[in-house]
Amino acid sequence: xxxxxxxxxxxxxIAALPVHAQDKEKKEFPAPGEIVAAAKAQEWVAIAPxxxxxxxxxxxxxxxxxxxxxxxxxxxxxxxxxxxxxxAAAKWWDGTSINRVxxxxxxxxxxxxxxxxxxxxxxxxxxSEYSTRFAPGLIPSQWVGGMRQPPVTVVSRRHGNLYPEAPxxxxxxxxxxxxxxxFPLSLSRTESVNGTERTITPDRIWPTHCYGMVGVGRNLSxxxxxxxxxxxxxxxxxxxxxxNIALVGRVIEGIEHLSSLPRGTGPLGFYEKEEERVxxxxxxxxxxxxDLQLYEYLSTESASFAAYADARANRRDPFFxxxxxxxxxxxxxxxxxxxQ
Amino acid sequence: xxxxxxxxxxxxxIAALPVHAQDKEKKEFPAPGEIVAAAKAQEWVAIAPxxxxxxxxxxxxxxxxxxxxxxxxxxxxxxxxxxxxxxAAAKWWDGTSINRVxxxxxxxxxxxxxxxxxxxxxxxxxxSEYSTRFAPGLIPSQWVGGMRQPPVTVVSRRHGNLYPEAPxxxxxxxxxxxxxxxFPLSLSRTESVNGTERTITPDRIWPTHCYGMVGVGRNLSxxxxxxxxxxxxxxxxxxxxxxNIALVGRVIEGIEHLSSLPRGTGPLGFYEKEEERVxxxxxxxxxxxxDLQLYEYLSTESASFAAYADARANRRDPFFxxxxxxxxxxxxxxxxxxxQ
Numbered sequence: 001x002x003x004x005x006x007x008x009x010x011x012x013x014i015a016a017l018p019v020h021a022q023d024k025e026k027k028e029f030p031a032p033g034e035i036v037a038a039a040k041a042q043e044w045v046a047i048a049p050x051x052x053x054x055x056x057x058x059x060x061x062x063x064x065x066x067x068x069x070x071x072x073x074x075x076x077x078x079x080x081x082x083x084x085x086x087x088a089a090a091k092w093w094d095g096t097s098i099n100r101v102x103x104x105x106x107x108x109x110x111x112x113x114x115x116x117x118x119x120x121x122x123x124x125x126x127x128s129e130y131s132t133r134f135a136p137g138l139i140p141s142q143w144v145g146g147m148r149q150p151p152v153t154v155v156s157r158r159h160g161n162l163y164p165e166a167p168x169x170x171x172x173x174x175x176x177x178x179x180x181x182x183f184p185l186s187l188s189r190t191e192s193v194n195g196t197e198r199t200i201t202p203d204r205i206w207p208t209h210c211y212g213m214v215g216v217g218r219n220l221s222x223x224x225x226x227x228x229x230x231x232x233x234x235x236x237x238x239x240x241x242x243x244n245i246a247l248v249g250r251v252i253e254g255i256e257h258l259s260s261l262p263r264g265t266g267p268l269g270f271y272e273k274e275e276e277r278v279x280x281x282x283x284x285x286x287x288x289x290x291d292l293q294l295y296e297y298l299s300t301e302s303a304s305f306a307a308y309a310d311a312r313a314n315r316r317d318p319f320f321x322x323x324x325x326x327x328x329x330x331x332x333x334x335x336x337x338x339x340q
Numbered sequence: 341x342x343x344x345x346x347x348x349x350x351x352x353x354i355a356a357l358p359v360h361a362q363d364k365e366k367k368e369f370p371a372p373g374e375i376v377a378a379a380k381a382q383e384w385v386a387i388a389p390x391x392x393x394x395x396x397x398x399x400x401x402x403x404x405x406x407x408x409x410x411x412x413x414x415x416x417x418x419x420x421x422x423x424x425x426x427x428a429a430a431k432w433w434d435g436t437s438i439n440r441v442x443x444x445x446x447x448x449x450x451x452x453x454x455x456x457x458x459x460x461x462x463x464x465x466x467x468s469e470y471s472t473r474f475a476p477g478l479i480p481s482q483w484v485g486g487m488r489q490p491p492v493t494v495v496s497r498r499h500g501n502l503y504p505e506a507p508x509x510x511x512x513x514x515x516x517x518x519x520x521x522x523f524p525l526s527l528s529r530t531e532s533v534n535g536t537e538r539t540i541t542p543d544r545i546w547p548t549h550c551y552g553m554v555g556v557g558r559n560l561s562x563x564x565x566x567x568x569x570x571x572x573x574x575x576x577x578x579x580x581x582x583x584n585i586a587l588v589g590r591v592i593e594g595i596e597h598l599s600s601l602p603r604g605t606g607p608l609g610f611y612e613k614e615e616e617r618v619x620x621x622x623x624x625x626x627x628x629x630x631d632l633q634l635y636e637y638l639s640t641e642s643a644s645f646a647a648y649a650d651a652r653a654n655r656r657d658p659f660f661x662x663x664x665x666x667x668x669x670x671x672x673x674x675x676x677x678x679x680q
Contacts, residue, residue: 103596104551127661172511172666211444211576221661236551236576236670240655243662256443256603263596315580321467321561322583326512328668330576 029316032308036335039304044296045182046339052286052295053088053249055109057098057257058279067254068286068295069214069232070336072247073181075132076207079125080216080246083227085285090119092228093283098261102269104235107258108217110228112277122226129224130243131206134187138180138205173239175202177329179300182336183250184208184329186242207247210237210330212255216246234259237330252295252336294339308335369656372648376675379644384636385522386679392626392635393428393589395449397438397597398619407594408626408635409554409572410676412587413521415472416547419465420556420586423567428625430459432568437617438601442609444575447598448557450568452617462566469564470583471546474527478520478545513579515542517669519640522676523590524548524669526582547587550577550670552595556586574599577670592635592676634679648675 030038047070057065071081087093093109096116100108132138171177174186190203207213214232218225224246232251251258266272286292298305311317313327370378387410397405411421427433433449436456440448472478511517514526530543547553554572558565564586572591591598606612626632638645651657653667 101600103599130662172668173664220658237668239671240652240660240664240667242664244655244660259443260441260600260602262600312580315584318560320580320584322470324513324580324582327580328512328577331579 030311031315031317032311034317035304035308035311036298039298039302039308043299043302043304044337045299047182047252047295047297047336049286049289049292049294052289052292053084053283054286054289054292055093055283056281058281060257065254065257067257068252068293069249070182070252070295070297071249072183072207075138076180076183076185077129077246077248079123079129080225080227080248083122083125084230084248086119086122087226087228088283088285088288091282091284092116092119093280096280097277098258098271098280099264099277100231100268100270101234101258101261101264103263105233105238105269106231107234107261108229108231109280110217110230112274118226118228125224125246127222127224130246131188131204134202134205171329173208173242177208178205179305179334180205182297182300182334184210184213184332184334186239186329206243208237208329209233209239209241209245209247210250210333211235212251212333213247214249214251215241216248218245232258237328239330252297253293253338295336296339297337298335300334305334308332370651371655371657372651374657375644375648375651376638379638379642379648383639383642383644384677385639387522387592387635387637387676389626389629389632389634392629392632393424393623394626394629394632395433395623396621398621400597405594405597407597408592408633409589410522410592410635410637411589412523412547415478416520416523416525417469417586417588419463419469420565420567420588423462423465424570424588425625426459426462427566427568428623428628431622431624432456432459433620433623436620438598438611438620439604439617440571440608440610441574441598441601441604443603445573445578445609446571447574447601448569448571449620450557450570452614458566458568465564465586467562467564470586471528471544474542474545511669513548513582517548518545519645519674520545522637522640522674524550524553524672524674526579526669546583548577548669549573549579549581549585549587550590550673551575552591552673553587554589554591555581556588558585572598577668579670592637593633593678635676636679637677638675640674645674648672 051071051073053069053071055067055069057067059065071084096109096111098107098109099112100106171186175189177184177186179185184207185205186208187205188203190201192201209215211233214230216225216227217229217231227246227248230248232255234255261278262276263269264271264276271277298308309327309332312332314323314325316323391411391413393409393411395407395409397407399405411424436449436451438447438449439452440446511526515529517524517526519525524547525545526548527545528543530541532541549555551573554570556565556567557569557571567586567588570588572595574595601618602616603609604611604616611617638648649667649672652672654663654665656663
């Protein structure tokens with residue numbers, strides 16, 4: 001009878017599940033977690049310590065609370081990420097706090113007083129940096145938008161008025177989606193028409209607001225924020241924020257220390273009382289952290305990632321009776337594990 | 341400077357925001373929450389007390405913890421909902437517990453011992469009930485899939501091979517999506533070809549696994565669960581579960597008492613120790629609850645809901661610089677409020 005309690009979970013675990021050899025041999029269609037567990041060692045990519053941002057909250061009782069953020073790779077959001085490196089080097093966040101927890105939305109941290117002086121030399125990043133111009137070679141992934149096809153120029157011939165102009169590759173917020181360097185991205189397109197021939201070309205590419213992604217709070221446009229005020233997504237992906245706020249990374253471990261915090265009772269989930277705020281002891285780049293735990297992510301260019309993504313979109317393992325036939329990008333979280 | 345802290349929130353609040361008259365006059369494009377706040381009284385639909393399932397958890401300190409679930413209307417999932425009514429009438433859940441909290445996934449409750457006898461007369465519901473055959477008139481909504489168009493038969497003419505067979509209305513998990521009676525639904529389609537004319541007709545329709553939706557845990561197929569073991573979604577929509585598990589309702593108030601619980605440290609987020617489980621004091625249908633708070637939802641057939649959904653897909657209020665141009669169904673939560 002124990003099965004009844006556990007099977008819903010087996011059905012859809014987002015984390016990699018342990019694979020028992022005897023189970024594996026029996027299964028024609030492995031679950032996503034089993035594909036990840038069986039990935040080859042060389043399909044995992046080490047995350048450089050200098051690309052980690054390590055945030056230690058005040059312990060809960062005697063329990064330490066550490067959240068580890070992987071910063072995004074170039075060419076995405078590098079202006080803000082440069083600021084964040086400076087803020088961490090200046091120990092700017094030490095003594096600040098978690099100030100806002102809004103259910104199904106975000107946890108936000110920074111200086112609650114908004115009076116703390118910022119380090120000198122922070123860049124003012126323009127809004128144009130919310131997305132990046134697409135260039136061939138930027139996306140080495142073989143896997144885009146639920147289909148295994150390259151995100152290169154798509155040429156289609158237009159004969160009628162009732163068809164949409166291009167295939168929708170499964171992202172209501174863009175033309176297609178893909179992954180670069182372990183991060184989820186969405187693309188827009190441009191179109192050109194020559195007689196009956198219509199050419200669709202990827203245009204801009206930007207990171208997407210999935211669960212655990214970390215972004216930069218800002219004031220009204222043209223302000224784009226410095227990076228001192230950060231938030232992470234703890235609910236359904238608020239994709240309408242894409243291209244409106246800078247995304248700089250994602251929480252790869254310890255998000256439960258943020259997502260399970262009591263919800264703020266003030267407007268927008270802000271804590272109303274000083275004592276509700278969770279103190280931040282320190283935020284450091286990984287290379288400044290003693291005895292740092294190292295991590296690696298499953299290369300989003302690997303064959304195992306393609307198989308994993310395909311299995312996320314079409315679950316064929318025993319629990320499932322109806323594979324979905326598709327997936328949104330935020331339902332294909334990039335697997336991360338501690339480095340052995 | 342206070343703005344900097346609050347504006348991210350203004351940008352994307354899922355709950356209705358208070359509207360200040362002077363702000364409203366200034367704004368050409370109201371935010372979704374402002375549209376909801378301005379909806380006419382007759383656009384709100386009262387939820388019958390008998391369609392509410394009220395779950396009281398053990399208080400946290402002196403703080404009561406109540407979660408209120410709205411059960412789905414006919415014709416969806418009625419077999420399981422009938423069982424749930426019987427289980428509540430039998431006070432079956434009293435003394436059971438929350439047993440599982442998996443981050444970015446589900447909170448699950450029921451009898452941890454799996455030995456408690458079920459009431460007699462529970463229906464065994466077939467898998468075919470995971471979805472419902474589409475019938476004209478089933479969807480009165482004027483709003484489907486991010487476009488204002490009826491979810492009726494779509495006829496398109498096929499001249500080439502490179503176009504997809506039908507417009508994708510924004511749901512990677514179905515042909516289109518819509519709302520019925522305050523609930524989010526996805527549709528599949530059938531196609532018939534006659535010469536160059538291709539007719540697309542909606543086929544099946546089913547509820548979708550959005551944040552806060554409540555479903556029925558089950559064992560391996562052909563088991564479909566009784567309704568005694570329930571879960572709610574507390575993370576990004578696990579839409580791959582659609583059509584694989586019965587959905588019976590959604591949490592309309594108090595989900596924070598579930599979503600902010602400590603994550604279970606056992607496999608799949610199960611609590612490992614008896615004392616971690618949160619006791620359920622009682623679960624009752626609303627009509628059995630003294631001094632019941634009443635609720636109403638914004639009619640998904642109303643003009644205000646259409647405007648709200650459109651604004652969710654195309655944010656034009658001051659914070660936004662780039663409207664998304666689309667939305668997934670789970671990013672358009674149906675507004676609910678306490679009845680005055």
